[in-house]
Amino acid sequence: MLTKGGMNMREGRIMRLPPKERILDAAEDLFFNLGIRRVTVEDVATKAETTKAAVYRHFGSxxxxxxxxxxxxxxxxxxxxxxxxxxxxxxxxxxxxxxxxxxxxxxxxxxxxxxxxxxxxxxxxxxxxxxxxxxxxxxxxxxxxxxxxxxxxxxxxxxxxxxxxxxxxxxxxxxxxxxxxxxxxxxxxxxxxxxxxxxxxxxxxxxxxxxxxxxx
CATH class of the missing domain: 1.10.357.10 (Tetracycline Repressor, domain 2)
Incomplete structure (x- = not known):
């Protein structure tokens, strides 16, 4: 389902989350659908629209x-x-x-x-x-x-x-x-x-x- 601006409603909701929760949401989607080994920290950061440094800052590894x-x-x-x-x-x-x-x-x-x-x-x-x-x-x-x-x-x-x-x-x-x-x-x-x-x-x-x- 799309908003008036064309953004997926889920994506709009996710972008309103604090950075740590946004990273977790991105990781959940990627780990479940692609596997925990195939997904990289960069993949998670990109999907969460943040940086690798932010991922490491919140989770360490x-x-x-x-x-x-x-x-x-x-x-x-x-x-x-x-x-x-x-x-x-x-x-x-x-x-x-x-x-x-x-x-x-x-x-x-x-x-x-x-x-x-x-x-x-x-x-x-x-x-x-x-x-x-x-x-x-x-x-x-x-x-x-x-x-x-x-x-x-x-x-x-x-x-x-x-x-x-x-x-x-x-x-x-x-x-x-x-x-x-x-x-x-x-x-x-x-x-x-x-x-x-x-x-x-x-x-x-x-x-x-x-x-x-x-x-x-």
Whole structure:
């Protein structure tokens, strides 16, 4: 969408940001669409309409800029689960369903680039790279949080269920990225519904029925 002057509205908004935020916005766009290694500090400075010196003044190095971008993205993902907790307090089942639905809904608008974490970690061969460690820590926290929700929802073997959900959601993102499975979002919602149904089946096989079966 264009303004009267012909400037893209997003560009107009970005140019009103303070220099540091403008650099971060430019880095986010470039790192996500082109990759963290291909993009140079000069590329970021040019897109942000500033100088390389300004980028280094605010962030010190390209690695620090990448790390700050990853922190922002991880915070965005954590905020989604936080918002679901506020929307469905005390209802881990609804929170899990909402988490899967968020991923499923965003698949339709996912670009060919896919998941920023998967793409970035593929460009970081050093297992001790600070940025890679940031991503790994985020993924572990997220998996633990999903496992707690699975336990709260009464799903049998919650840790295994959390692994299954993580595999399913990340696999859906990759499949959408490489265009190998059509309608991945529908499959995501079918699978999460089946996982959540295990809790209901577990309730039906309560201790009284189990004892009755053993007595018979």
């Amino acid at each position: 390209k690695e620090n800029l990448i790390a700050e971008w990853i922190r922002i993205v991880t915070a965005q993902y954590a905020a989604i689960l936080d918002n679901l907790e506020k929307t469905y307090p005390g209802d881990p089942r609804a929170q899990l369903y909402g988490w899967a639905k968020h991923i499923a809904d965003t698949l339709a608008t996912t670009s060919h680039r896919g998941c920023p974490f998967i793409n970035s970690i593929a460009e970081l061969p050093d297992p001790n790279d600070p940025v890679r460690l940031l991503i790994e820590a985020h993924k572990k926290r997220q998996a633990q949080r999903v496992a707690m929700l699975c336990e709260g929802a009464g799903i049998p073997d919650p840790e295994a269920a959390a692994v299954e959900i993580s595999f399913m959601l990340e696999g859906a993102q990759i499949s959408t990225q490489n265009n190998s499975i059509p309608n991945a979002g529908k499959h995501v919602m079918r699978i999460i519904s089946e996982i959540l149904d295990r809790a209901e089946r577990g309730k039906k096989k309560g201790p009284l029925k189990v004892l009755a079966k053993q007595a018979g």
